Amino acid sequence: MEKVTGLLRFVRCLFPRQPVKGNNRNWLTTPFPARTDLLLRGFALIMKCLLSYRSCFVLASLPMVCLGQATIEGTVQLPKTRFTPVENERYEIVSKAGVLATDPPRAVVYLIGNFPKSAHLPSKIVTQKDLAFRPTLLAIEVGTKVEFPNEDDTYHNIFSYSPAKRFDLGRYPPGESPTPAVVFDKAGLVTLRCDIHEHMRGLILVLETPYFAITDAQGHFRLSNLPAGRHLLRAWVDSKTTLDHPVELRPGETSHVNLP
Numbered sequence: 001m002e003k004v005t006g007l008l009r010f011v012r013c014l015f016p017r018q019p020v021k022g023n024n025r026n027w028l029t030t031p032f033p034a035r036t037d038l039l040l041r042g043f044a045l046i047m048k049c050l051l052s053y054r055s056c057f058v059l060a061s062l063p064m065v066c067l068g069q070a071t072i073e074g075t076v077q078l079p080k081t082r083f084t085p086v087e088n089e090r091y092e093i094v095s096k097a098g099v100l101a102t103d104p105p106r107a108v109v110y111l112i113g114n115f116p117k118s119a120h121l122p123s124k125i126v127t128q129k130d131l132a133f134r135p136t137l138l139a140i141e142v143g144t145k146v147e148f149p150n151e152d153d154t155y156h157n158i159f160s161y162s163p164a165k166r167f168d169l170g171r172y173p174p175g176e177s178p179t180p181a182v183v184f185d186k187a188g189l190v191t192l193r194c195d196i197h198e199h200m201r202g203l204i205l206v207l208e209t210p211y212f213a214i215t216d217a218q219g220h221f222r223l224s225n226l227p228a229g230r231h232l233l234r235a236w237v238d239s240k241t242t243l244d245h246p247v248e249l250r251p252g253e254t255s256h257v258n259l260p
């Protein structure tokens, strides 16, 4: 805009409005014609409109470029199971030869890259209900607080020996949620257990990324509002198995990825 204003000033210098007094009359000192003034004003107005229109366009596309609006859709090939997967069905954590997994299988899919941490991390809840953790598998970003309310009519004592987070909430009665909530400040897999109910198992996958999702029973997933660029897509299938796939994301586009 300054360029246009500067140009107009320059042109106006060449055509002063008032004639210069004296006998030195030449083309420079002739009165400024009102018609030319109107033309210049019109030209300035058109340029202004064009520039502001361009600015609007640039501003509108800024979030797309900076924040990213890329999407990844796809399927993780989940391990074969003897159960027929049903939508909305519950699953539990099982340990086979020291490998922890959900049964029936689910995967956690997440995007790895140099992303800024989420500015706001909402607290999450893992309830104890019917002597089980709900949800059984939780994926969170590093720094997330998790509450463990007891909705059974018996005591629980939730603890973890996992290197990513060691804690012991002690025994607490029905209806209670131990305070303060547990902050998961290190990435890794955390196994939740109960000191009173030996069979209870839960998993929390703590991730250094704000972009993750748990697949459905068929292995389908969708990650949206992703930043454009080259990143790594990873699927956590069990405590010993991850599948990787490099991705190149463009703003406004949806990539289709199947793992493996």
Ligand SMILES: [Cu+2]
Pocket: 155, 156, 157, 194, 195, 196, 197, 200
């Ligand atoms: Cu318990």
